[in-house]
Amino acid sequence: MSLNRFVLHRVQTANPLIEQKRNHPDLTISQGWSSRQPMTDEQLEELWKNLLFHVALIRLAPLGGIHLGVSFPHQAVCIALTSVGRYLLEGVVAVFSHPIGSKHSFLSGKRRGLT
Secondary structure, eight states: OBHHHHHHHHHHHOOHHHHHHHHOTTOOOOOTTOOSOOOOHHHHHHHHHHHHHHIIIIIITTTTSEEEEEOTTTOOEEEEEOHHHHHHHHSOOSSOOOTTOGGGTTOOSSOSSOO
16 A cells, blocks of 8 residues: 555544544644644644654554555555554554564563553
């Protein structure tokens, strides 16, 4: 799946910023030094999209959460979300494998200290 398609799908189907705004109407979400004005759904989608791109490339890729590739002939960056990535994004994978191997046995299917 292309990185763009992955991010757009997650923005449209699993945007916790919009969910929090709907569940807590008095909650104000602001970005950086922006004013404390309520953000529109479109602004929250853009914020979440930018955050997902950052998380995918800066955090998930080095941790083995995604496999990166390039599709031909379009030269699009493509990803495959691994079980590690599903765990880090969703926290629902009970057991996962790490592509580096068993020497990283500190990785487990349980979140320690988080509920």
